[in-house]
Amino acid sequence: MKVYFLIPTRNRKEKLFACLNSIGKQTYQNIETVVVNDGSTDGTGEDLVQDFKDITVLQGDGELWWTGAMRMGVNYLLPKLMDDDFMLIQNDDTYMEPDFVQTLIDEYKSTKAIIGTAVKDKATGKLIYNAHKIVHGSFRTTVADSQEALLETDTISGRGVLIPSKVFEKIGNFSKLFPQYAADYDFFCRAKQAGFKLLVSIKAISYSTSNTPNLSKRIKLKEKISIKDVWQLFTNRRSSNNLWGSTMITLLYVPWKYKLYGILRIYLYVIKFVVVDWGVNGIKFAFKK
Structure with missing residues (x-):
């Protein structure tokens, strides 16, 4: 049983190298690592070759995004997989x-499932999420209060997931339909539809070392939000509030009895954000001045 790590990266050299160093300390020995370096300009490519000679590095052009990087890595690895x-x-x-x-391999042997991992903040030890459930018609990261070692989940995020080779044989690669956000949700929803069980390990933890908020959070934290910010929030592929991704995932995978409610919630939030966060709060900010 060989495990191929697949890691996409762009301009996060220090974080990547910390991740790779933790892979190098794994007790499970039959590991190979592939990094897809999507056009980094911070010296990632050069230093990878110098400092991690046993790692395969695939080079992107800077326009792969998450899904393109994953597709490149999967296409490279598929011929190698037994x-x-x-x-x-x-x-x-x-x-x-x-x-x-080793924990994930042991859990796979007893379940034959696709196994994701709980995510904790490395700095604080706080649990960020351990499952992904359909709540009020949409997929949400959740913290399930359970003593079970493995939790059932409706889908999985792409952070720390053990995927048996037969999954790719049956459902193919990550979908171009979702260039950045939601490609992981789509892939694991398709896997579930194809008959694969989805579980999240509570024992195997992916510790997040990120301390930079994503585009959505940065916009929402602003005291004054511009019309450009509103547009970016709902259309930029870097935004977790991107309407294309959230709408398509809801249409494709939320059960019919919740689908309409899920779609309504997405677009009611847009209206609320435009009227309150941009409109009303913008007026308040203007009067402050």
Whole structure:
């Protein structure tokens, strides 16, 4: 059972190298690592070759985004995969304890499932999420209060997931339909529809080392939000509030009895954000001055 780590990266050299160092300390030995470097300009490519000679580096042009990088990595690895091998997809801004891979392998042997991992903040130890559930018609990261070692989940995020090779044989690669956000949700929803069980490990933890808020959070934290910010929030592929991704995931995978409610919630939030966060709060900010 060989495990192939697949990690996309762009201009986060220090975080990536910390992640790779934690992979190098794994007790499970049958590991190979592939990094897709999507046009980094911070010296990532050069230093990877120098400092991690046993790692395969695939070079992107800076326009792959998450999905394109994953597709490149999967296409590279597919010819190498044997029937009992795995891909383990991971973010570059993560840290793993030495027993991380061994724990996932042991849990796979008893379940034959696709297994994701709980995510904790590396700095605080706080649990960020351990499941992804359909709540009020949309997929949400949740913190399930359970004593079980493995939790059932409606989909999985792409941070620390052990995927058996047969999954790719049956459902193919990550979808171009979702260039950045939601491609992971789509992939694992398709896997579930194809008959694969989705579980999240509570014992194998992916520790997040990220301390930079994403585009959506940065916009929402602004005291004064511009019309450009509003446009970026709902259309930019870097935004987790991107309407294309959230709408398509809801249409494709939320059960019919919740689908309309889920779509309404998405667009009611847009109206609320425009009227209150941009409109009313913008007026208040103007009067402050």
